[in-house]
Amino acid sequence: MVTLLENYPAFLLIFMRVTAFFVTMPFFSYRNIPNTHKIGFSFFLAWIMFFSINPPPIEVNGQYFMLILKEVLLGLAIGFSAYFILAAVQIAGSFIDFQMGFAIANVIDPQTGAQSPLIGQFLYTFALLLLITTNAHHLLLDGIYYSYQFVPINQPFLPMGNENIIEFIITSFNSMFIIAFQMSIPVVGSLFLVDIALGIVARTVPQLNIFVVGLPLKIIVSFIMLILTMSALFLLMSQLFETMTYTMRGLMELFGGGGNQPT
Incomplete structure (x- = not known):
């Protein structure tokens, strides 16, 4: 077995892929985790993977810097593919907030430091708790480990211009919005019926101030529907985790030109 000192260029490539993966990966990339802990x-993790995959000897030459760039891009792409699938929860919250009237106010997400909708942040917190409870975050680590069976460490470049990759990314975005729509449709549909009822009342009883009655009524209906559909939302979140895993795997297969099936 090749020792670490004899093949330190290969260890550096593994370390670059894992570190870039942690920059964009859900849960592990959040600001709550100190950077020293991430590094x-x-x-x-790169140390363990080095002795697990037993990489071939790699020389430091002009092509080595291209390999470093390839490893960083691959780690960022895999982590981002998992992140934007999980972002469907916040998109569903944006749909709900827009109908509730909460879209005027956003909160700061302590994990990412970006602004997020109120209900979206509420649902996203439950999604993270479910992610940890079901050990789905272990699947993320499995994804970066099995990536070497699809994209070898000595592969010089990534086929970024492949039309199949572009089509796959578009399909993944489509799946993300479909799941977000499925998560938000019970509340959004109920609020649409409330809007219709308020419109009928406004035409039949002009003396009633709909703007005073409508906002509290829509907020009450929204929270009631969220309570009633919470179990269905958890099922959709579980489906979201499966979609996230399949997206990572499919992207790695395309980057590797088909790749081998993991054992």
Whole structure:
């Protein structure tokens, strides 16, 4: 077995892929986790993966810098593919907030530091708890480990211009919005019926101030529907985790030109 000191260029490539993966991956890339912990965890994970995959000897030459760039791009792409699938929860919350009237106010997401809708952040917190409870975050680590069976460490470039990759990314975005629509349709549909009822009341009883009655009524109906459909939302979140895993796997297969099936 090749030792780490004899093949340190290969270890550096593994470390670059794992570190770039942690930059964009859900849960592990959040600001709550100190950067020193991220780097240390990346180092020890790369150490374990080095002796697991037993990479071939790699020389430091002009092509080596292209390999470093390829590893960084691959890690960012795999992590981002998992992140934007999980972002369907916040998109569903945006749909609900828009109908509730909460879209005027956003909150700061402590994990990412970006602004997010109120209901979206509420649902996203439940999604993260479900992610940890079902050990789905282990699947993310499996994804970066099995990526070497699809994209070898000595592959010089990624086929970024492949039309199949572009089609796959568009299909993944489509799946993300479909799941977001499925998560939000019970509340959004109920609020649409409330809007119709308020419109009928406004035409039949002009003396009633609909703007005073409508907003509290829509908020009450929204929270009632969220309570009633919470179990269905958790089922959709579980489906979202499966879609996230399949997206990572499919993207790695396309980057590797088909790749081998993991054992």
